Amino acid sequence: MKKFASARLASVVNRPLLPTERSLLLALLAARWVAIAWLGGLLIVGWGDLRRPAVAVGVASAELALCVLATWLFTHAPRGLTMVPFVVVDVVLAAALYTADGAAYATGHVFGTSQNLAGQWPLLATLHAAVVLGPWTAGLAAIPIAASRYLGAAANDVGPMTAKHHVSIFSTVVFLGVAAGVGGTLARLLRRVETEVATGRARDEVARTLHDTVLQTLALVERRTATSDPELAAHARRSDRELRAYLFGAAADAGGSLEARVRQAAEQAAARFDTPTVVNVLEDGCRLSTEQLAAVAAAVGEAVANAAEHAQAQRIVVFAEADRDSLFASVRDDGCGFDPSADCDGHHGVRQSIIGRMTDAFGRAEIDSAPGRGTEVRLWIP
């Protein structure tokens, strides 16, 4: 448990501040200064009620010093604010305010009045800990603070603690725990989103650079060696396709989208025979089921494989257009075509397979071909 906690702590603490974190810590810093002003005001206004003014002034000065330190750290060494020592001092001092409160004021102050030397400090310290160390670790801050409240009650000579007193202190614990949980979780979420955005942006940078130089070169190689060295040309074409898929595939990374599925099926089928294949998908909020999408993608894949393998096609064009509840797709090749009325086995098998897949998906398929004029496979849902 301890190792787990310290590992998690290490991963959170030892890294540079993200812009979100800076903003959050800056907001907390501003709140601290407001709290200092409030603390000063409280002392001045309630000076007469103080039994031991030295104690009150002492802790107030300590908080002031902490504020100054926090401001200095923020401007010169922001990572210092994320270090455990700072958080510990922060929480302990905030907790100590409760004890000081009990000690500094006359008996009857604690639980008697609504003003408290601690003010917002425990909350601020907890929130800071939550942003920096995460929700669970920060939740632990409630313990010393609650303990200090008991000490404060004792220092104020409250006498035997009643149920109401315990409830009051427990509600502090709950409040701080919730604040830690909410604040910590939010901060973590913001951190994660920010990191993802940064990674995406970095990838785009790489893509732009690679795109302009490497893809150019591959295109050149492909065209120069098309006749003199077809094997190299094919190799260049494959690399081009793969690089293109990586660079621009991030957008189609939507996993289960129609475009992603169709593209993947077509490219896999065409890759085996290295036939140039063009895929264009127009999607507009397609709400067909996963099974239907899978069926269409599979049918497209079969059609492409068939065109590449049997039809000696020079080019295959895959097209799909989808609305919310309907879809049309086509696979056209400029190959040798076949006579649909002649029922030779090879063609028959593929045709039945494609038609079968589409009918199972509540759609239909049409295969249109003529010798010498290429083939077009058309798919519809419904």
Add this chain to the structure above:
Amino acid sequence: MTTDSSRGNPLRIVLADDHAIVRAGLRAELGPSFDVVGEADDAEGAIDVVRARRPDLVVCDLHMPRGGGLAVVSACATECPIVILTVSEAESDLLEVVAAGAAGYLLKTTPLDDLRAGLRRAARGEPVFSPSLAALVLGEFRRLAKAAGTNPLSERERGVLQLVARGHTYGDIGRDLSISPRTAENHVRNILGKLQLSRRADLVRYAVEHGLD
């Protein structure tokens, strides 16, 4: 428009690409039926050369310094046809450049014969429409239709565009729709015109909304 190639004279073209090796390669490969009368390695240079030499056709890279193909098309599209060469069809700027007046685009990996045929067609004033470009344009009009409530394209035009996107030739389309291939081509030309019109309207609307002059 004079079609010098039909009279046997080579087509006068300007090549613009920021990679010298690409320009050299094209110059060598296009052969004697194309006469390279000027070259440029950035958009401003390209515009200057085009205005100075008045070629029959401009072949221009999409990405170049000082504005890229878009700048060249915006400046010179009315003066002579411009074909954009690009490495990838996944470019987000392709629609932009076609809507700004380019005659079309071709992939740098297009086989030589198709490349020459496409360039000659562009010089004759015919739009160079690949299935991917057709799909891009189809998508754009779908978007416009959604925003405006009605599709600026007619049913027939939509049908033709979809057939091009599916890989059909103008001959195929003619057969399928019982029209002549020339009529199919005209439909595509009109569609391109509508795209450019709508893009210009967008720009005007934007300028008006933002008080630009």
